[in-house]
Amino acid sequence: MSALRLLRAVRIPAHSTRLPRPAARPCHVPRRPVSGGPRYVRFGAESPGGEGPGKGSAWDVRRWDTAHKVWAGVGAFVVGYYVSHLEQVPETGRWRFMDISPKYEAMLAEASHQQLLQEFKGKVLPPNHPLTRHVRRVTTRILEASNLGTLDAPDVQRPKGTDEFWSFTGNPDELPPEVGGAKKWDLFVVNDDRVVNAMAAYGNIVVFTGILPVAKDENGLAAILGHEIGHAVARHASERYSQMKVLIALALLLDWVGIPFSSYAVALLYDLPNSRTQEFEADKIGMRLSSRACFDPEAVPEMFLRLGKLEQSMGGRHIDFLTTHPASEKRSKALREMLPEAYAIQAASPACASTRDHMAAFRDTWLGGLNPDRMSEVQWGI
Ligand SMILES: [Zn+2]
Numbered sequence: 001m002s003a004l005r006l007l008r009a010v011r012i013p014a015h016s017t018r019l020p021r022p023a024a025r026p027c028h029v030p031r032r033p034v035s036g037g038p039r040y041v042r043f044g045a046e047s048p049g050g051e052g053p054g055k056g057s058a059w060d061v062r063r064w065d066t067a068h069k070v071w072a073g074v075g076a077f078v079v080g081y082y083v084s085h086l087e088q089v090p091e092t093g094r095w096r097f098m099d100i101s102p103k104y105e106a107m108l109a110e111a112s113h114q115q116l117l118q119e120f121k122g123k124v125l126p127p128n129h130p131l132t133r134h135v136r137r138v139t140t141r142i143l144e145a146s147n148l149g150t151l152d153a154p155d156v157q158r159p160k161g162t163d164e165f166w167s168f169t170g171n172p173d174e175l176p177p178e179v180g181g182a183k184k185w186d187l188f189v190v191n192d193d194r195v196v197n198a199m200a201a202y203g204n205i206v207v208f209t210g211i212l213p214v215a216k217d218e219n220g221l222a223a224i225l226g227h228e229i230g231h232a233v234a235r236h237a238s239e240r241y242s243q244m245k246v247l248i249a250l251a252l253l254l255d256w257v258g259i260p261f262s263s264y265a266v267a268l269l270y271d272l273p274n275s276r277t278q279e280f281e282a283d284k285i286g287m288r289l290s291s292r293a294c295f296d297p298e299a300v301p302e303m304f305l306r307l308g309k310l311e312q313s314m315g316g317r318h319i320d321f322l323t324t325h326p327a328s329e330k331r332s333k334a335l336r337e338m339l340p341e342a343y344a345i346q347a348a349s350p351a352c353a354s355t356r357d358h359m360a361a362f363r364d365t366w367l368g369g370l371n372p373d374r375m376s377e378v379q380w381g382i
Contacts, residue, residue, distance in 0.1 A: 149183030
């Protein structure tokens with residue numbers, strides 16, 4: 001749901017003079033005697049000051065009882081809070097509600113890091129594992145090309161209680177030039193071939209080995225990582241937390257006035273339109289990130305088509321990565337329309353020409369008879 005639609009859902013209509021209250025206390029709105037003038041409302045007989053139709057405006061605060069004044073104050077605060085926390089996503093210009101601060105995100109980063117360590121205990125591939133190095137190499141290229149920060153050194157635990165923000169809000173001038181952006185990221189390559197998924201939020205990037213065959217090669221993996229890092233860069237997880245707060249407030253308000261707020265409505269308002277907007281946005285940002293890191297832009301729509309085909313071949317059993325995602329064909333088409341922009345990004349980057357030459361030399365010299373496109377299909381022992 002867009003921020004403006006959500007705003008419309010919660011704001012008090014400009015011409016409404018009726019404040020929310022239980023249905024057991026009805027009020028009626030007589031017709032205006034003169035067109036163009038203000039509407040007049042007579043509150044119920046039990047309402048103090050109700051002297052009959054046309055004798056006072058509902059906007060006259062002196063005629064409100066205490067409950068109406070309290071609710072008007074609460075309503076004004078909620079609308080004011082909402083409007084004052086609207087912001088634009090820097091990468092796309094989309095307006096949204098956001099009330100999670102970078103400082104709170106730093107705490108979430110630490111908490112989610114510890115949670116991931118617990119959740120995947122014994123399943124995270126070691127830093128020197130070929131697959132970890134493969135994923136690490138692609139991730140590092142994406143992060144550094146867009147100055148988003150660096151991956152934490154392998155085997156180094158993030159110090160507890162650090163006040164380092166996961167988002168790049170630090171001062172890059174205070175860092176040595178080779179470090180790049182201020183942000184530190186952590187990578188978990190989880191050894192589970194049954195999970196076709198990857199995710200990134202609050203500085204933690206998780207890649208399950210089950211998605212590597214779909215990635216096929218470095219370009220396909222860059223498509224996946226670009227998309228996930230795109231979610232993190234656009235702070236989508238914090239946006240969803242923020243929206244959830246609004247929905248809870250809305251549900252409480254509707255419940256108070258006697259309108260049931262079903263779980264279906266929550267799904268409609270929160271899950272589908274919202275996540276699809278975020279998915280298309282992550283696709284867009286991800287395509288830019290992987291292109292800037294000189295990966296093949298064509299690999300992005302191709303990778304999503306492969307995911308879609310895999311899902312079909314699994315007889316409708318859903319793939320984790322595609323949950324709440326738009327249809328693969330639709331997003332693949334949208335990504336193809338972005339290809340000219342992606343190639344323009346690469347044409348403007350002198351680094352991309354040299355990377356292509358370097359990669360060709362690397363393959364000829366070091367990989368010998370190995371086909372890099374089939375590297376992810378090799379069964380690696382742990
Ligand atoms: Zn996504």
